[in-house]
Amino acid sequence: MITDGANSIPHHRRQTEPSQIEPIITSTTPRVLTILSSVLEKLVARNDQLQQCHHHHRSGKKSLKAFDGIRAPSISIPKYLERIYKYTNCSPSCFVVGYVYIDRLVHKNPDSLVISLNIHRLLVTSVMLASKMLDDVHYNNAFFARVGGVSNAELNKLELELLFLLDFGVVVSSKVFESYCQHLEREMFRNGGSTTTYPVSISPSAITPHGNNTCDDDSADLPSEDLHASDS
Numbered sequence: 001m002i003t004d005g006a007n008s009i010p011h012h013r014r015q016t017e018p019s020q021i022e023p024i025i026t027s028t029t030p031r032v033l034t035i036l037s038s039v040l041e042k043l044v045a046r047n048d049q050l051q052q053c054h055h056h057h058r059s060g061k062k063s064l065k066a067f068d069g070i071r072a073p074s075i076s077i078p079k080y081l082e083r084i085y086k087y088t089n090c091s092p093s094c095f096v097v098g099y100v101y102i103d104r105l106v107h108k109n110p111d112s113l114v115i116s117l118n119i120h121r122l123l124v125t126s127v128m129l130a131s132k133m134l135d136d137v138h139y140n141n142a143f144f145a146r147v148g149g150v151s152n153a154e155l156n157k158l159e160l161e162l163l164f165l166l167d168f169g170v171v172v173s174s175k176v177f178e179s180y181c182q183h184l185e186r187e188m189f190r191n192g193g194s195t196t197t198y199p200v201s202i203s204p205s206a207i208t209p210h211g212n213n214t215c216d217d218d219s220a221d222l223p224s225e226d227l228h229a230s231d232s
Helices: 020-022 032-053 079-089 092-108 121-132 141-148 152-165 174-190
Strands: none
Touching: 020 079, 020 174, 032 092, 032 121, 032 174, 079 092, 079 121, 079 152, 092 121, 092 152, 092 174, 121 152, 141 152
16 A cells, blocks of 8 residues: 555535534544545655655556646645545545555556656546445536546546556455555554544445436536646
């Protein structure tokens, strides 16, 4: 794994059963997002330094090059994850499964690094794909693109790129999911956190594929975010 996980994360839609996910929420953000943010920030910082010091060259036929921006976006990883969570209503499980996808990419493409140039596009694409696999109702690509700060056309291409890089291996078993949760739980302890009251936990049904229903686009009040602004 590219980071360290806990027992389980409830798979519920916030708008329908808010009381069932409230125990893992700190303020308005689920605890798992805070842990993931910390893990990913450390990973990106390490890889950015590695790339700079050793002039890391991404070789091979397959790579994460399609997810690169010209320069790192100004929005931080924690803020970006919070934005996706707030406006897409993805269940917290989607963020863990999205993380699993990113980890699989790294193992399938060992010459590629998750760095500040690609982490944001990797996140919005992987979480969107996880939402399609897990959530009863989810937004379409166009809405995720607006939330993620990329064009609809680009996100469509990134989704296909992700699927082919994963060899369409998007199923995550309960056993694998729990191992990643336990990894994140260890990270929380390592950073001085406590899971005594609110453990990172999940029910087996949380990663069971559901119906593919899309929500209506209600993006009228969605604040803009543009990853391309950093590329200009």
